[in-house]
Amino acid sequence: MSDLESRYLRLVRLFYPAGYRDERGTEIVDTYLALSSPGRQWPSVADVSDLAGGGLRRRLRVVGATGIGPGLRLAAILALTTATGLAGAWITLELNPWTTSWFRSEQDGLSLTPGLGMWSAWLLTAVAYAVAPGRWTRLAIGLALALTIAVVPLAAVVNQFRPPLYMLVAQAGLGVVALAVPRRGPGWLRLAPLGGGAAALPIAATYAYNSRDVDYGYFGWPAGQVLPAAGIALLVVTLLVGVRPAARRDLRGAWALLVLLGPIGMLWLHPLAEELAVSLYGGGPNVDRTTLTTAAAVVSATAVAIVVPVVLLARRRALLHAHASAGGRPARDGLSAGR
Amino acid sequence: METPLREPTFLILTALAAEPLHGYGLIHEVARLSDDRVSLRPGTLYGALDRLLDAGLVTVEREEVVDSRLRRYYRLTEHGGELLADETERMRRNVEAATARLTARTRPRLPRLSGETA
Known part of the structure; x- marks a missing residue:
């Protein structure tokens, strides 16, 4: 040999x-x-x-999860669209030209922050998906993911502000799922992530302009409302997209929802951490690394607790189906097939 | 099996429509049929063959040992042939419709005669 x-x-x-x-x-x-x-x-x-x-x-x-392939691809497109939409919003906050100087360091022209580079990388993934779906898009997403992780030590080294951790974790969760984007697809679908990013720009610009005298930056609305709202929007869109295939027994929507459970939960990280802070410390909703880590662990454990039984159930059904197809008579309680 | 078929699946069935082939032969035939646009790798090919076997579109014709290596030949089943024919017919109708529209679009338009001639 x-x-x-x-x-x-x-x-x-x-x-x-x-x-x-x-x-x-x-x-x-x-x-x-x-x-x-x-x-x-x-x-x-x-x-x-x-x-x-x-x-x-x-x-x-x-394990009988044959529909997971199309479900994963659907989840990936939705995750990438959400990720680029959020990147479009956050890059506007990074660039915020209306910032009142006494609320943050005076901006002198374009300030190159680690966050600006990272969100730009995410917007580039939308461009890559529109013009070169497949290997180049996955490479761009991988690069954006690496930057999302690297921005934490990088910001510490250059001593600059960076996007907060709950935002980075949510973005990374979406990015991991987005790696499964399909190589081919209709043109309008390939433009969805670009559309998401472009749509977010005027909304974020309006927010930035209206809050120019108070300058919440990443906190306030983005943390408390925008990320959770993005989570709800992702959930609702996945359900709506999945309904039609489900009518013809195509469960890609259900699989997409299972795949997206974790990332959707991560978009709720900040409100969850606030609740935990109140419960644990008894004071105000002051989020720190302990409450954020605990919230992330709760989200991950919940997602696993939902996904694992569903996969096991699908496996049991697949085994029963295989048993019946092979001419055997499935047991009345369906347990013998799993032995 | 879901239709419309994905391109690699369609090409595998097309390759097997001519004669039974083993994995290596299938990879070459699919590349040839697609002018080297679709290049299957063994992991992808055997995943697709598993699905086609489960759906009853393809079956194992025979096994041979060549140079102490196993060669399993696959052939199209009757059901696989019918599905391929239906899919080809569907695609042919689409091609005809698109061709007719494109021809009408590119045909030079005659100038419209209007107004008074005097």
Whole structure:
């Protein structure tokens, strides 16, 4: 056995479920070997990504989550549109030309802040999706995600203000889901994230102009109303988009909603942390890192507590269906199929 | 299986419509049919084949061992052939409609005669 063959086999063992790799593993590896150029020693990055994707899809099929692919793609488009819409709003606040100088450091022309760079990167993902969906878009989203994480240490190093953590966490949650954007799609759909970003600009500009004498910046409305409202809008749009396919037993909307549960919860992080602060400390709704971390843990645990039973239920139904299709008679209580 | 078919699925069924093929042959045939636009990788190909097998559109024709390597040949089932024919007919109608509209759009318009000639 060559080094290349054993490396491909190792990858198949890593990514695919046991039963499947016994049945198909050799065939997949043999096809890779037939396609590989002479002298090749290592699988390419694209091969690793292909095997990881194939293994993930297989595992999802095993748990009966076959509709998750279209659901994930739908969730990704909605998440990217929300993320770019928010970026359009926040970049206006970063640029805010109406800021009264005595409420923050005097602006002398365009101030290059870490936040400005990060939100610009998110708006670029919308442009990338409109002109080059696929690898370039995922690369742009990956870059924006990396900047969203890097902005925390970067702002500390250059000693500048940065967007608050609850905003970064919400944006990162949306960004992770957005990585699954489809490679192809109708033109109007590819313009949705760009439209989201463009639509947010005049709304945020109006807010910034009207609050020029008090300058809440990222706090006040953005924290208390805009992010939670974006969460509700995302929830409602996902439900509305999912209703029509559901009428023909296509559950992509339901899967999209499950995928988006975590990010939607993260958009509610600040109000939740405020409630926790009141409960824990008994004083005012003063958010700190402890309350934010606790709120994030509560959101994550709730999302997992909802998603895991649904996936297990889907698996049980898939097993029952497979049992019935194979000619076996499903048990009356449906439990024997899962044994 | 959901229709309209996605392009890689359509091309896999089209490739198998001519003759049974194994994985490597299928990848080459799909690339040839699409003028190298669609390049399937094995992980993607076998995922698609699993779905087509489950839907009864494709079946395993035979298995061979060549140079101590397993080759599994796949062929289109009757149901797969019918679905491919329906899908091709649907696409043909769309192409005809689009072609007719585009032809009408690009046809030079005759100048309209209006007003008095004197």
